Amino acid sequence: MGKPLIFVTNDDGIDAKGLRIVIDIMREIGKVIVVAPDKSQSGMSHALTVNAPIRFKKIKEEKDYSEYKCTGTPVDCLKIALSQIMKCKPDLIISGINHGSNSSINILYSGTVAVALDGALHGVNSVAFSVCDVSPETDFSHLTKHIRTITLQTLKNGLPRGTCLNVNIPRANGSEIKGIKVCKQADANWNDYYVEKTDSSGEKYYLLAGYFENEDKDECADQCAIESHYISVVPLHIDSTNYDLIDNLKTWNYEI
Amino acid sequence: MGKPLIFVTNDDGIDAKGLRIVIDIMREIGKVIVVAPDKSQSGMSHALTVNAPIRFKKIKEEKDYSEYKCTGTPVDCLKIALSQIMKCKPDLIISGINHGSNSSINILYSGTVAVALDGALHGVNSVAFSVCDVSPETDFSHLTKHIRTITLQTLKNGLPRGTCLNVNIPRANGSEIKGIKVCKQADANWNDYYVEKTDSSGEKYYLLAGYFENEDKDECADQCAIESHYISVVPLHIDSTNYDLIDNLKTWNYEI
Numbered sequence: 001m002g003k004p005l006i007f008v009t010n011d012d013g014i015d016a017k018g019l020r021i022v023i024d025i026m027r028e029i030g031k032v033i034v035v036a037p038d039k040s041q042s043g044m045s046h047a048l049t050v051n052a053p054i055r056f057k058k059i060k061e062e063k064d065y066s067e068y069k070c071t072g073t074p075v076d077c078l079k080i081a082l083s084q085i086m087k088c089k090p091d092l093i094i095s096g097i098n099h100g101s102n103s104s105i106n107i108l109y110s111g112t113v114a115v116a117l118d119g120a121l122h123g124v125n126s127v128a129f130s131v132c133d134v135s136p137e138t139d140f141s142h143l144t145k146h147i148r149t150i151t152l153q154t155l156k157n158g159l160p161r162g163t164c165l166n167v168n169i170p171r172a173n174g175s176e177i178k179g180i181k182v183c184k185q186a187d188a189n190w191n192d193y194y195v196e197k198t199d200s201s202g203e204k205y206y207l208l209a210g211y212f213e214n215e216d217k218d219e220c221a222d223q224c225a226i227e228s229h230y231i232s233v234v235p236l237h238i239d240s241t242n243y244d245l246i247d248n249l250k251t252w253n254y255e256i
Numbered sequence: 257m258g259k260p261l262i263f264v265t266n267d268d269g270i271d272a273k274g275l276r277i278v279i280d281i282m283r284e285i286g287k288v289i290v291v292a293p294d295k296s297q298s299g300m301s302h303a304l305t306v307n308a309p310i311r312f313k314k315i316k317e318e319k320d321y322s323e324y325k326c327t328g329t330p331v332d333c334l335k336i337a338l339s340q341i342m343k344c345k346p347d348l349i350i351s352g353i354n355h356g357s358n359s360s361i362n363i364l365y366s367g368t369v370a371v372a373l374d375g376a377l378h379g380v381n382s383v384a385f386s387v388c389d390v391s392p393e394t395d396f397s398h399l400t401k402h403i404r405t406i407t408l409q410t411l412k413n414g415l416p417r418g419t420c421l422n423v424n425i426p427r428a429n430g431s432e433i434k435g436i437k438v439c440k441q442a443d444a445n446w447n448d449y450y451v452e453k454t455d456s457s458g459e460k461y462y463l464l465a466g467y468f469e470n471e472d473k474d475e476c477a478d479q480c481a482i483e484s485h486y487i488s489v490v491p492l493h494i495d496s497t498n499y500d501l502i503d504n505l506k507t508w509n510y511e512i
Contacts, residue, residue, distance in 0.1 A: 045302035046364045053453070053461035079448045080462060105377060105494060108302045108370070117496075121361060121445060153508045162443070163498045165505075180510035184497040187418070189377060192335045197309070205309035206336060235505055237498035238361060240373075241440040242419045245491040249421075252409045254436035254489075 003064065004030035004091035004155055007081055007119075011041045011074045011098065011111030014059075014067075018097035021140045022129060023067075025147050026094055029155075031064040033090070035081040037111075038069040042100075046114040047073045054080060074111035075118050082122065092155060093119035096129035097147070099138055103130075103168045103222040103232060104186040104214065113236070116164035121238055125154050126164040132226055133171035142172040146180060146231055163237040170226050181230040186221035188214035259320065260286035260347035260411055263337055263375075267297045267330040267354065267367030270315075270323075274353035277396045278385060279323075281403050282350055285411075287320040289346070291337040293367075294325040298356075302370040303329045310336060330367035331374050338378065348411060349375035352385035353403070355394055359386075359424045359478040359488060360442040360470065369492070372420035377494055381410050382420040388482055389427035398428040402436060402487055419493045426482050437486040442477035444470035 006026045010019045014036040026032045035056060049072045056077075060067040068085060070077045078093065095115035100106075107113040112128045119126030129147055131138055150167055159165065166185075170177060191213055194206040214223045222232035262282045266275045270292040282288045291312060305328045312333075316323040324341060326333045334349065351371035358366040368384045375382030385403055387394055406423055415421065422441075426433060447469055450462040470479045478488035 043304040043306035045300075045304075045370070047301045047303040048299040048365055048464060050299035050464060053455075053463065054450070055459070055461045076464070079464070080450060083448055083450050084452075084462060107496060108373065108377075108494070109304055114301070114364075117364065121364075149510060153510065157508055160501070163501055182502055182505040184499065184502070185495050187495070192339055194310070194336060194339050196340075199309075203311070205311045206340060207309060208304060208306060208332075208335070233505065233510075235498040235501040236496045237501075238364070238496075239441055239443070240363060240492040240494075240496060242491040242493035243440065245416070245419055245493075246438055246440070249438040249489065249491055252413055254405060254409065 006030045006032050006092045006094060007086065007090040008032055008034045008094045009036050009074055009077045009115055010096055011037065011044060013037050013040045014069045016099060017136060017138065018099050018131065021144065022094060022097050022147065025144055027065060029151060033081065033086055034067040035070050035077045035085060037074060037077060038071055041073050041111050043109050044073045044111040045109050046075055049073060049076050056080060074115045078115050078118055089122060089124050093124050093126040097140065098130035099136060100134040101130055101132040101168055102128060102166060103226055104188040107166060107185065107236060113166055116166065117236060117238060120162050120164040123161040125159050127151065127154055127167060128164065129167045131169045131171060139172040142177060143169045146177065150233065163235050166234045166236050168222055168226050168232045170229050177231060178229045181225045181232055183222040183225050183232040183234050184220050185234050186214060186223035187216040188212060188223050262286045262288050262348045262350060263342065263346040264288055264290045264350045265292050265330055265333045265371055266352055267293065267300060269293050269296045270325045272355060273392060273394065274355050274387065277400065278350060278353045278403065281400055283321060285407060289337065289342055290323040291326050291333045291341060293330060293333060294327055297329050297367050299365050300329045300367040301365050302331055305329060305332050312336060330371045334371050334374055345378060345380050349380050349382040354386035355392060356390040357386055357388040357424055358384060358422060359482055360444040363422060363441065363492060369422055372422065373492060373494060376418050376420040379417040381415050383407065383410055383423060384420065385423045387425045387427060395428040398433060399425045402433065406489065419491050422490045422492050424478055424482050424488045426485050433487060434485045437481045437488055439478040439481050439488040439490050440476050441490050442470060442479035443472040444468060444479050
C-alpha cells in the first residue's frame with residue numbers, strides 16, 4: 001500500500017503555528033495537500049461562500065507536498081480542494097491544530113470542527129485537532145506524539161460515513177498528559193456579553209465577549225477530561241435528530 | 257398570563273418576504289421583537305462575528321412591536337438581542353421563514369437553523385421555519401395556518417433545553433399539504449461543484465454550485481415527507497456525540 005493522501009486545513013489561517021505543526025506531523029505519515037484560509041476564519045462554523053467568488057493560489061510544491069491559500073471559509077477550502085485541486089477523495093482529512101478549545105458546544109461555532117464534519121459527509125476519515133490555548137505562540141511540544149497516534153489509529157480502524165473525531169488537547173502547563181480518553185460532548189455553555197464602544201463619529205458598536213461555564217460534571221464529558229489533563233476524543237456525527245423526543249412530539253395536536 | 261414575548265430573525269435579511277410573513281403571524285400571537293441581518297446571510301451557519309464591530313439600529317416601533325436591523329450574522333442577531341436589546345429571555349424564538357429548504361444536512365449550513373439551535377442552548381423554545389422554494393417571490397399563502405399551529409403547540413407544550421424544532425414546508429405547487437409529520441433528519445447530501453470564471457484581469461475565480469441528492473428512502477426522513485407533500489417537523493439537539501461508536505473507539509490502541 002502506498003502512502004496515504006492527507007488533506008489538511010484549519011480555521012486560524014495559513015500562517016498559524018498550529019497548522020505548521022500538523023503539516024510536519026502529517027508529512028511523516030503520507031502525501032499532504034494543504035488548502036487553508038488566507039486569513040483567520042475563526043468562529044466561521046460551517047459557513048459557505050455563496051454567490052461570491054472564491055480564489056485559490058498554489059504557494060508551495062515539494063515532493064509529496066503541495067500547499068494552497070484560499071480566500072474562502074474552512075469548509076470552502078475543503079470543498080474546493082475536493083472539487084478543483086485534488087479531484088479525488090483523500091484517505092484522511094485533518095483540520096487544525098486549532099488555537100483554542102473546541103470542546104463541548106464550541107463545535108457549533110468552530111470552523112475547524114465543521115471541516116471534519118463535512119469530511120465525514122464525504123465518507124472520508126476526518127479528525128479535528130485543537131489545543132486548549134488561544135495563544136498564537138502556544139507550546140505544541142507535548143502533543144505531537146499524541147496527534148500521530150490518533151491519526152495512525154484513525155487510518156487503521158476507519159470511521160463510519162457521517163462520523164468524525166473531535167480531539168481536544170490540554171495546554172502544556174507543566175502537568176503530564178494522563179492519556180487519551182474517549183468522551184461525549186460536554187453540556188457546557190458560553191455566557192455571552194458585548195462590550196459597547198463608540199467610534200469617532202459618535203456611533204455605538206459592539207464587540208462579542210463571554211466566558212465559558214461548564215456545569216457538566218460527568219467524567220465522560222470532554223470538558224471534564226481536559227480539565228483532568230486527558231486528551232478528549234469525541235465521535236461526532238451529522239445526524240442531529242433528538243430521537244428521544246419524537247414520540248412525545250407525535251402526541252402534540254397538529255391537526256390541520 | 258400576558259402575551260408571550262417572541263423574538264424573530266432570519267438569514268435572508270431584513271427585507272425578505274418570508275420574514276415579513278412570519279412577523280405578521282407572530283404579531284397575532286404575542287409581543288414581537290425583530291432583530292434581523294441588514295443583508296442576506298444565507299449559508300452562514302453558526303458563524304459569529306469575532307474581533308470585529310457589530311452595529312444595530314432600531315427602524316420601527318409600534319405597540320407590542322419593535323424592529324432592528326443588524327450588521328451581524330443571524331446568530332449575532334440573536335446574541336445581541338438577548339444581551340443588549342431585550343435584556344431578558346423571550347418565551348419563543350422564531351427563525352425564518354427561510355426561502356429554501358433546510359431539510360436534511362442543510363441544517364449544517366443554514367443560518368436560520370443555527371439561530372434555533374442557539375436559542376435552544378439558551379433554554380428558550382425555538383423553531384426554524386423554511387419553505388422549499390428559493391424564489392424571493394415564494395407563495396406563502398398555503399402555510400400561514402400551519403405556522404400558527406406549530407407555534408401555538410410549541411408555546412403550549414414546550415421543548416427541553418438544548419432541543420429546537422426544524423420545520424420544512426413544501427412549496428405551493430397545486431397539491432394540498434397532506435399534514436404535519438414528525439420526522440428524523442434525512443441522510444441526503446449535496447454534490448458540490450464549482451463554476452470556473454475568469455475576471456477582467458485574467459485571473460480565475462470559482463462560484464459554488466451543486467445539486468441535492470436524497471438516497472434516504474425512509475418515510476420518516478424529513479426530505480421524504482416533504483416530497484410526499486407533508487410539512488416535516490424534526491427535533492434537533494445540540495449534542496452531536498455518536499454514542500453508538502464510543503465502545504468501538506475505546507478498543508482502539510491509544511496507548512501513549
